[in-house]
Amino acid sequence: MSPCKRELQQAACESCRNLHERSLQSNISSASGTLDKFNIFDLNGHGSRKNTAQLVKPIKGSVMPVKKKRKLPDADDHERRCKITSFTRPQIRGARPISGEKPFSSKKCLGWFNEYAGPSEVVGPEAMEKFCEDIGVEPENIIMLVLAWHLEAANMGFFTKEEWLRGMTLLQCDCTQRLQSKLDYLRSELNDSVAFKNIYRYAFDFARDKDQRSLDMDTAKSMLALLLGRAWPLFPVFHQFLEQSKYKGMNKDQWYNVLEFSRTINTDLSNYDEDGAWPVLLDEFVEWQKTWPAL
Secondary structure (H helix, E strand, C coil): CCCCCCCCCHHHHHHHHHHHHHHHHHHHHHHHHHHHHHCCCCCCCCCCEECCEECCCCCCCCCCCCCCCCCCCCHHHHHHHCCCCCCCCCCCCCCCCCCCCCCCCHHHHHHHHHHHHHHHCEECHHHHHHHHHHHCCCCCCHHHHHHHHHHCCCCCCCEEHHHHHHHHHHHCCCCHHHHHHCHHHHHHHHHCHHHHHHHHHHHHHHHCCCCCCCEEHHHHHHHHHHHHCCCCCCHHHHHHHHHHCCCCEECHHHHHHHHHHHHHCCCCCCCCCCCCCCCHHHHHHHHHHHHHHHC
């Protein structure tokens, strides 16, 4: 809970408040400039492009974390332990085939999957790199997170045959060229507030180790930078708070509430209710931020 606040003389309080506001604006501008150097792109797709895809250099903290190579997921284990159910399933809007195109082919889609999966029937990390190269998207690009959401992929760095066929069928993509033609559509999903919320929630289970209930803090910071880095003005301050905090991980309730906080609380925190139902992590962030100029 928030610690008791010491009473200050009125004149000193006013002076401190003015100093705090000037310092906050200065630090946000400075930290935002740092994110620009990291080339974290915004949700409107601004940034460098390769083919039709937007690219981001794999800078630590600004892109999807690269998972360590793991054993290919067993099909039964995938269904039993790794099923993600805490997000709304994607709905395809405006993704109809272009007039004159050949109809979608399930057989062709399966053959496309087998080009990357081979006998293992799973597209693993090495094959994923080749897949990303073919469609012109860096593996760390946020578009890959949106695609994984459409496929309802359970594990970062892996697409199973079931996930591939289900998701690509919904997208009506049975080859590289068709998926490339949908990249702008996938990017536009990030501008839809409902779709973005579901992608954000999906990212928690997608990125966490399945034997853990929480995201480790390094992964959480990387995913937050990817998802909120350019959309939330206070993110640079929040990131610094996480850097110096005692927290080693982030649970699902904290993860969900960070998005709600970023959408509803003013940059100056003037509408933050310390008696509200926010997680302690966010109470502590607000208290820390108020004393930041004095640190």
